[in-house]
Amino acid sequence: MxxxxxxxxxxxxxxxxxxxxxxxxxxxxxxxxxxxxxxxxxxxxxxxxxxxxxxxxxxxxxxxxxxxxxxxxxxxxxxxxxxxxxxxxxxxxxxxxxxxxxxxxxxxxxxxxxxxxxxxxxxxxxxxxxxxxxxxxxxxxxxxxxxxxxxxxxxxxxxxxxxxxxxxxxxxxxxxxxxxxxxxSKDLPKCTPSFGVGGPHYAKIFSERALNYTECYGHIMPRYIIKEIGNNTELLIKLFRSAISRSIPSTKAIVVLKKVRKNIKDILRRISYEEGLEYKVV
Missing domain, CATH: 3.40.630.50 (AF0625-like)
Incomplete structure (x- = not known):
């Protein structure tokens, strides 16, 4: 139901x-x-x-x-x-x-x-x-x-x-x-469940990618959250893993916007490798 x-x-x-x-x-x-x-x-x-x-x-x-x-x-x-x-x-x-x-x-x-x-x-x-x-x-x-x-x-x-x-x-x-x-009224479509990172509150790029590339987004973390958390790497890792795990069906890809800081990209790249997820910078 x-x-x-x-x-x-x-x-x-x-x-x-x-x-x-x-x-x-x-x-x-x-x-x-x-x-x-x-x-x-x-x-x-x-x-x-x-x-x-x-x-x-x-x-x-x-x-x-x-x-x-x-x-x-x-x-x-x-x-x-x-x-x-x-x-x-x-x-x-x-x-x-x-x-x-x-x-x-x-x-x-x-x-x-x-x-x-x-x-x-x-x-x-x-x-x-x-x-x-x-x-x-x-x-x-x-x-x-x-x-x-x-x-x-x-x-x-x-x-x-x-x-x-x-x-x-x-x-x-x-x-x-x-x-x-x-x-x-119908079965949900096949798509790639994805975690998006970066960008503003209205997630224009992730919306466009969903419509054009069948990436379907679960959690999306915007740049203002990344900025607020700052350099608390331990907390970032915890939140990234939570965003990935709190999804049904399971997350298959991490999609990161180009303007996201390099250290954030490095953390996400490592997590994607450890979890066997596709990793994209767009």
């Missing part, structure tokens, strides 16, 4: 869920803590609404487990906030690379990534956004950030950004609804 979840507090998540409910038949069920929940057996999905903010959905394993439901992975429907005001449709995985956990999750902990799922969601967002005329929206991976981080199943965020104007936009709700349902 796949769980598609959202928050009562989130106009984007509620709007996307409303469109999903218009598109499928969904039988009401009881999930502890949920304000609303239903199941569509044809797609093998559960749609569930909770009153908590999505950043603090670390309880999902417990409530679905209590209901006797085995979840394979989670999709979280969400708003995306940015002071830049960039219109965006984004996909990303969760985690805190540093000791700061300002937006949910635990310090130095990464959620379990789902590279093929995020990859197909990205592809569908590109395809469907043009259909609905949202050509001024940036469709992109974001780097790994915020909670929840402690779930035992993979969790992937799909989001509308970056202000309330976009969060309530019906066309955006329809795009994400269709992208999610298209993704869930």
């Amino acid at each position: 796949r769980a598609v979840v959202y928050s009562s507090l989130d106009p984007a998540g509620k709007g996307i869920a409303s469109e999903i409910l218009k598109s499928i038949t969904c039988k009401a069920i009881n999930i502890p803590k949920s304000k609303f929940s239903c199941v569509n057996e044809e797609l093998n999905i559960i749609l569930a609404e909770f009153i908590e903010d999505v950043l603090y959905f670390d309880f999902l394993d417990d409530v679905f487990g209590t209901a006797g439901i085995k979840v394979n992975y989670y999709i979280i429907l969400s708003r995306h906030s940015a002071t830049s005001g960039i219109k965006s449709l984004t996909v990303h995985h969760t985690g805190n690379f540093t000791g700061k956990a300002l937006y949910g999750g635990r310090p130095y902990e990464l959620g379990i990534a789902n590279p093929p799922l995020a990859y197909e969601l990205l592809r569908q967002l590109v395809k469907v956004s043009s259909k609905y005329g949202l050509n001024d929206f940036k469709v992109t991976y974001e780097v790994t950030h915020h909670g929840p981080t402690s779930l035992e199943k993979p969790v992937t965020f799909v989001e509308i950004g970056s202000s309330e104007r976009e969060w309530v936009l019906k066309e955006a709700h329809k795009v994400l609804c269709e992208a999610v349902l298209n993704t869930l």
